[in-house]
Amino acid sequence: MSGVVALVRPVEAAPRRRPWRRDWTPELLLAPALVAIAAVMGFPLAYLCYMSLHKWSLIGFAAPAFVGTGNFTALFGDERFTNSLWRTFYFTALGLATNLPAGLGIALLLNRAFFGRGLLRALLIFPMVATPVAMGLVWVVMLDPSLGVVRYLFGLVGVADPPLWLSDTDWVIPTLVFVDAWMWTPMVALICSAGLAALPVEPFEAATVDGASAWQRFRYLTLPLLMPMLLVAAMLRLMDLLKVIDIVYVMTGGGPGHASETINLYNYLVALSYDKIGYGAAVALVLFALVLAGTLGLIRLRRAA
Amino acid sequence: MATLTRREALGLIGLAGAGLAVPRPAAAAAFDWKRFSGTELHFMVSVHPWTAWAQKQLPALADATGIKINWEIIYEDQLRQKLPLLLRSDPGAIDGFFTLPSWDMAAFSRAGWYEPLDKYIHSDLTAPDWDLADYFPNILKIHQVKGEQIGIPITTELQTLFYNKAMLREKQLDPPKTLDALMAAAKALNNPKANIAGFVTRGDGVQAVYTLAPFIFAYGGRWLDDKGNPELSSPAAVDGLRYYGEILRAAGPPNIVGMQWKTSYPLFQQAHAAMFSDATNFITFFKDPDQSRIVDDVGVAALPAGPGGTHSTLISWGPAIAASSKKKEATWTAIQYLTTKAMAASALAATHNPPARQSVYNSDLYTKSVPADLVAATKAEIDSAVPNGANPIVVPVPEVRAAIGSAIVAVLQGKDARQAAEAAQQEVVKILAG
Numbered sequence: 001m002s003g004v005v006a007l008v009r010p011v012e013a014a015p016r017r018r019p020w021r022r023d024w025t026p027e028l029l030l031a032p033a034l035v036a037i038a039a040v041m042g043f044p045l046a047y048l049c050y051m052s053l054h055k056w057s058l059i060g061f062a063a064p065a066f067v068g069t070g071n072f073t074a075l076f077g078d079e080r081f082t083n084s085l086w087r088t089f090y091f092t093a094l095g096l097a098t099n100l101p102a103g104l105g106i107a108l109l110l111n112r113a114f115f116g117r118g119l120l121r122a123l124l125i126f127p128m129v130a131t132p133v134a135m136g137l138v139w140v141v142m143l144d145p146s147l148g149v150v151r152y153l154f155g156l157v158g159v160a161d162p163p164l165w166l167s168d169t170d171w172v173i174p175t176l177v178f179v180d181a182w183m184w185t186p187m188v189a190l191i192c193s194a195g196l197a198a199l200p201v202e203p204f205e206a207a208t209v210d211g212a213s214a215w216q217r218f219r220y221l222t223l224p225l226l227m228p229m230l231l232v233a234a235m236l237r238l239m240d241l242l243k244v245i246d247i248v249y250v251m252t253g254g255g256p257g258h259a260s261e262t263i264n265l266y267n268y269l270v271a272l273s274y275d276k277i278g279y280g281a282a283v284a285l286v287l288f289a290l291v292l293a294g295t296l297g298l299i300r301l302r303r304a305a
Numbered sequence: 306m307a308t309l310t311r312r313e314a315l316g317l318i319g320l321a322g323a324g325l326a327v328p329r330p331a332a333a334a335a336f337d338w339k340r341f342s343g344t345e346l347h348f349m350v351s352v353h354p355w356t357a358w359a360q361k362q363l364p365a366l367a368d369a370t371g372i373k374i375n376w377e378i379i380y381e382d383q384l385r386q387k388l389p390l391l392l393r394s395d396p397g398a399i400d401g402f403f404t405l406p407s408w409d410m411a412a413f414s415r416a417g418w419y420e421p422l423d424k425y426i427h428s429d430l431t432a433p434d435w436d437l438a439d440y441f442p443n444i445l446k447i448h449q450v451k452g453e454q455i456g457i458p459i460t461t462e463l464q465t466l467f468y469n470k471a472m473l474r475e476k477q478l479d480p481p482k483t484l485d486a487l488m489a490a491a492k493a494l495n496n497p498k499a500n501i502a503g504f505v506t507r508g509d510g511v512q513a514v515y516t517l518a519p520f521i522f523a524y525g526g527r528w529l530d531d532k533g534n535p536e537l538s539s540p541a542a543v544d545g546l547r548y549y550g551e552i553l554r555a556a557g558p559p560n561i562v563g564m565q566w567k568t569s570y571p572l573f574q575q576a577h578a579a580m581f582s583d584a585t586n587f588i589t590f591f592k593d594p595d596q597s598r599i600v601d602d603v604g605v606a607a608l609p610a611g612p613g614g615t616h617s618t619l620i621s622w623g624p625a626i627a628a629s630s631k632k633k634e635a636t637w638t639a640i641q642y643l644t645t646k647a648m649a650a651s652a653l654a655a656t657h658n659p660p661a662r663q664s665v666y667n668s669d670l671y672t673k674s675v676p677a678d679l680v681a682a683t684k685a686e687i688d689s690a691v692p693n694g695a696n697p698i699v700v701p702v703p704e705v706r707a708a709i710g711s712a713i714v715a716v717l718q719g720k721d722a723r724q725a726a727e728a729a730q731q732e733v734v735k736i737l738a739g
């Protein structure tokens with residue numbers, strides 16, 4: 001061991017450069033990007049942390065007062081916050097559980113050659129490019145039990161009394177997840193489609209020759225090979241689902257009561273409507289930590305895959 | 306309101322010029338509109354038909370007064386965030402602003418951001434024919450803090466009962482005048498099989514605080530006591546809340562829980578509800594032949610009376626002077642110019658918002674532009690309506706509305722009104738304490 005060290009050391013030491021004289025080109029080239037990131041991301045984040053440690057109000061009759069971690073400890077006694085947190089997890093889990101299989105399924109269908117495939121692909125993008133707020137409002141009208149078409153369609157297949165969707169505290173989250181899935185499953189499908197198109201052909205030919213069934217080919221070839229793409233889609237969806245606010249805001253405003261209040265909506269209300277900037281900053285930091293943790297977890301999974 | 310066709314509106318504008326014996330500001334004798342000529346002002350206002358109309362009057366205002374105004378229009382939510390910041394951190398940056406007292410008053414008056422206007426109104430800074438007494442006295446109260454004027458109301462926004470004439474006729478019912486009659490009529494008209502609700506209003510907690518208010522007032526309740534403490538669990542408030550839950554559970558649409566106004570008014574408009582209560586402005590949607598199925602069937606009545614009488618809510622936006630402005634007298638001149646009788650008539654023709662001035666309200670320009678029963682209903686309500694009754698006048702309005710809203714949702718879900726009211730009372734006490 002020491003012999004190796006003895007052999008290696010002189011080689012390592014040979015240039016004998018002083019550290020500051022080494023080649024700084026990579027760092028220099030990266031510097032503008034680093035400065036930009038620090039400015040547009042680092043500063044707001046640092047300022048958010050600073051605000052979260054204060055009792056802070058815009059209308060305010062008093063200057064911001066330092067309260068230490070008071071805002072964070074208050075969060076855990078705040079039922080609306082803890083409820084919105086669990087509700088967001090429920091929304092996210094339900095969203096991922098529907099988006100990913102459905103997106104993969106659509107991608108597998110689109111992977112076969114059939115007449116009108118190009119058109120179908122183009123049509124798929126439609127819900128995704130439409131404004132979520134406008135689409136949310138359209139769905140509100142469609143789901144209305146008196147005026148909407150959904151109840152009528154259920155009636156056609158023999159369901160006379162479908163749930164009240166957005167007015168039912170048990171159904172409101174699944175309904176919102178459905179609308180979200182209607183908008184964003186196509187994105188998962190497109191990502192999976194791209195992945196499928198890039199898969200190597202040889203393993204599949206070999207498997208077919210060896211007599212593997214379609215299910216076996218899917219289970220042991222397609223799925224593992226596609227896993228990195230699927231995880232990218234999962235990561236993008238996870239971030240969006242945890243942060244969901246637009247469709248909830250326009251479709252239910254968090255109601256009935258607080259039954260569909262997600263953490264991001266609660267954050268908006270607390271900070272900008274209730275004028276508790278410091279407390280809102282604390283909520284925002286918790287949400288930020290959640291999204292970051294979820295994303296890092298998926299990145300690690302992807303590396304493993 | 307906008308029940309006018311374009312041609313009718315244009316005709317009415319001509320009528321305003323000819324029929325209303327109101328002098329143009331520049332023609333008012335002996336008043337020097339040019340006293341503050343050369344002054345530049347900064348107004349921050351929200352998106353609103355009146356502010357859009359006012360923006361178009363600025364060139365004429367500059368000609369008549371020599372005052373130039375930087376008229377900054379932003380969305381209401383942004384106004385509530387940006388205005389306090391500027392008023393607090395940059396005195397003199399804002400001269401005038403647009404305020405909705407039911408929402409802003411507690412915070413703005415406590416912070417000292419409103420300039421009291423009485424000393425301007427009752428001085429030679431005000432044209433003799435501007436005429437404060439022309440305003441409905443109860444509407445002026447919307448913009449008063451402890452009896453002192455802090456802004457000038459520009460509209461009359463009441464709540465009334467809208468009903469479908471054909472549906473009531475079919476059941477041989479008269480428009481209900483009492484809460485008992487309303488309950489009976491709603492139940493009689495309710496027909497779930499035909500997808501018709503007997504009565505609909507808002508069911509979304511935060512929004513429904515506004516539509517619940519007249520029911521609490523009708524039982525003799527009020528939001529706050531004289532010291533500003535909440536009175537949400539008073540017997541009258543509980544009765545109002547219970548009634549609201551009962552009528553909507555018995556005769557409301559199936560999805561009433563969480564229903565926002567954007568979902569409730571289409572039900573009435575598409576003949577899926579027999580009666581509807583909300584702001585008078587909704588008449589526009591019901592009289593629009595392009596979207597309404599009840600253009601000829603919509604009737605309007607004053608809100609039904611309870612044991613405590615009938616008390617609608619009365620709210621209005623209006624311009625105010627920033628206490629930190631360094632050009633308050635010029636700002637008053639500008640506000641005064643935009644609120645003269647002639648200008649109020651011009652604003653009505655452009656915005657269709659019911660006027661706050663009696664002379665314009667009683668003129669043909671207004672009475673011929675809206676259904677006669679709407680004029681009758683609102684006239685019956687104006688004097689007994691509660692100025693700024695839309696919600697409790699407190700600093701944290703949105704948070705307090707959310708707390709009251711939870712109680713509304715609870716009764717709509719069939720929970721006990723007393724328990725719901727007491728929970729809201731405790732929650733609001735907690736919010737106000739801290």
